[in-house]
Amino acid sequence: RKRDYEGFLCSLLLPSECRTSAFALRAFNVYPSQVRDSITQKTTGLMRMQFWREAVEDIYSDKPPHQPVAAELWKAVKRHRLTKMWFMKIIDEREKNLDDRAYRNIQELEAYAENTQSALLYLTLEMLGVRDVHADHAASHIGKAQGIVTCLRATPYHSTRQKVFLPMDICMLHGVSQEDFIRGKQEQNVRDVIYDIASQAHIHLEHARSFSKKVPVKAYPAFLCTVALDDYLSHIRKVDFNVFHPSLQKKNTLLPLHLYIRSWKKRY
Secondary structure, rough: OOOOOOHHHHOOOOOHHHHHHHHHHHHHHHHHHHHHOOOOOHHHHHHHHHHHHHHHHHHOOOOOOOHHHHHHHHHHHHHHHOOHHHHHHHHHHHHHHHOOOOOHHHHHHHHHHHHHHHHHHHHHHHHHOOHHHHHHHHHHHHHHHHHHHHHHHOOOHHHHHHOOOOHHHHHHHHOOOOOOOOOOOHHHHHHHHHHHHHHHHHHHHHHHHHOOOOOHHHHHHHHHOHHHHHHHHHHHHHOOOOOOOOOHHHHOOOOOHHHHHHHHHHHO
16 A cells, blocks of 8 residues: 555455455565665665565465565465466566666567566466456556556656666657756657657557457456556646656546546446
8 A cells, every 4th residue: 555556556446355365466566666766785686586586486385484475475376376487577577677777778668567567467367367368468568558657657756866767769769868857857859758658658558458358357457557557648648748747746636536437337
């Protein structure tokens, strides 16, 4: 609830038999996802990642460590027979990301999103008892959209720490330097970079929805995160792709209502 508010809200709308497991999964995901921003030395980060790697190994050997999240995760793994590979992908990809460098291109950002956000969705589908190629395909695109939006949302925060992670190929295409983002510039070419990146997220969402008729309805609750993604993309369009606009940093108080409506309509 504190560290992944949107994930928490989405988990509330899952079937009751999956809810506790979904909370465990989201709580697990918080740990590796926050390592990069909470360390000053890479070795500390590597040690924390190693702890979780060993914890997952122990969970699958039926010897969960005495750590609250690991204990709950063990129950979830047992209950839903979750695939170990997805947990390892999340940890490995977050570890690679400790290097603190910008993505070389949009494909690199998408690969990162696939191995973190999409992996989380594949595990959520397994919890729902959905093993379907179309649902996996949708999860892949939605995860990529989520990774891209997360990168955009974090840009103002990272800029204050003198860091920029936006894809370098798109920045170079528009003649924008990392310094421009660190200084919070809002010239047209800076907005063009944001427009290009946001458009890519929008394309992934459209792709995911293009085969929604083939996706089992049982899978839809796993994809409710699209509500928050639509919300951000629509807001950034309204402020003409100014990623630093203060309104983008505000919590959307209507999100629970929008999530409930989308859930009730059985759409993603």
